[in-house]
Amino acid sequence: MNNKRIAFLGAGNMAEAIISGFIQSGKLAADQLIVTNRNNHERLDELKKKYGIEAVTKDQLDYTTIDIFILAMKPKDIDCVLEDLRDKITADQLLISVLAGISTSYMEENLNDRQQIIRVMPNTSSMIQESATAVSPGKYVDMEQVMLAKELMKCIGEAYILDEDKMDIYTGIAGSGPAYFYNLMEHVEEVGCQAGLDRELVREIGAQTLYGAAKMIMEQEETPKELRENITSPNGTTAAGLDALNEHGGGMAIIEAVKCAAARSKALSKKPEKKLALQR
Ligand SMILES: NC(=O)C1=CN([C@@H]2O[C@H](COP(=O)(O)OP(=O)(O)OC[C@H]3O[C@@H](n4cnc5c(N)ncnc54)[C@H](O)[C@@H]3O)[C@@H](O)[C@H]2O)C=CC1
Numbered sequence: 001m002n003n004k005r006i007a008f009l010g011a012g013n014m015a016e017a018i019i020s021g022f023i024q025s026g027k028l029a030a031d032q033l034i035v036t037n038r039n040n041h042e043r044l045d046e047l048k049k050k051y052g053i054e055a056v057t058k059d060q061l062d063y064t065t066i067d068i069f070i071l072a073m074k075p076k077d078i079d080c081v082l083e084d085l086r087d088k089i090t091a092d093q094l095l096i097s098v099l100a101g102i103s104t105s106y107m108e109e110n111l112n113d114r115q116q117i118i119r120v121m122p123n124t125s126s127m128i129q130e131s132a133t134a135v136s137p138g139k140y141v142d143m144e145q146v147m148l149a150k151e152l153m154k155c156i157g158e159a160y161i162l163d164e165d166k167m168d169i170y171t172g173i174a175g176s177g178p179a180y181f182y183n184l185m186e187h188v189e190e191v192g193c194q195a196g197l198d199r200e201l202v203r204e205i206g207a208q209t210l211y212g213a214a215k216m217i218m219e220q221e222e223t224p225k226e227l228r229e230n231i232t233s234p235n236g237t238t239a240a241g242l243d244a245l246n247e248h249g250g251g252m253a254i255i256e257a258v259k260c261a262a263a264r265s266k267a268l269s270k271k272p273e274k275k276l277a278l279q280r
Pocket residue numbers: 009010011012013014015036037038039040058072073074075077080081098099100121122123124175176
């Protein structure tokens with residue numbers, strides 16, 4: 001891993017979160033990383049300054065010097081990128097895609113014969129090395145590359161090898177997941193403020209409560225159900241709160257959120273038969 005040159009195609013939120021996690025891990029040096037975008041020089045300068053990495057536009061990149069490309073643009077931009085990459089890379093250069101919905105088979109069909117591709121789904125907690133990242137190998141990738149990709153993803157948190165047919169639901173749970181908890185916290189903050197608590201204080205209290213609950217799930221043997229029951233005294237405050245939560249569709253709302261995010265991931269997917277017009 002420490003002799004690989006890694007180029008990010010895309011310099012947005014997700015690229016930055018991964019770069020930040022990589023650097024913090026201490027397992028990758030800044031001079032191994034290069035970030036690119038189409039032509040937003042201001043953003044490139046910002047990342048260069050913040051992380052000490054190389055930052056160039058995609059047309060300035062020397063593609064032949066790169067071992068691993070991390071695709072980090074929006075799914076809608078994938079076709080342009082594949083067309084662009086086809087003539088610039090070889091099949092043994094590894095592509096790691098973070099794009100929601102875009103299948104390895106679609107990318108394989110539209111790149112070199114037997115292109116090494118791995119699809120991953122991290123989340124923005126990569127920024128602090130706390131992502132939960134799925135890793136799904138493409139058809140032509142060898143085990144050594146899969147292990148390398150997993151090791152890379154472990155620099156930004158936990159990593160799990162997953163069959164690609166589970167990627168949509170994984171995206172609904174873990175890729176989008178932090179947003180549900182942030183949204184929950186926005187509401188907690190609001191109700192706390194309405195009751196007269198200081199906003200900064202209620203934010204801290206809410207976050208500590210969420211963090212403590214997550215840590216309990218990870219460190220104690222009890223299931224979430226048992227942990228919930230341990231807090232819930234008959235006729236007590238928690239029972240009153242949970243009753244209201246359920247009356248207002250709390251549990252169902254989370255189920256629907258995950259299902260809808262997964263459905264959106266599926267809808268973003270492109271089928272291999274949709275080969276690009278410029279395919280050689
Ligand atoms: N934001 C998130 O929480 C997560 C995002 N993802 C995936 O990560 C990808 C990026 O998402 P964000 O960073 O949020 O988007 P963003 O909009 O912040 O960043 C996209 C970047 O791609 C660049 N770009 C566009 N076309 C390009 C090209 N042809 N060559 C090089 N760079 C190009 C843009 O200039 C921009 O820097 C998406 O595909 C998304 O599905 C995956 C997991 C979590």
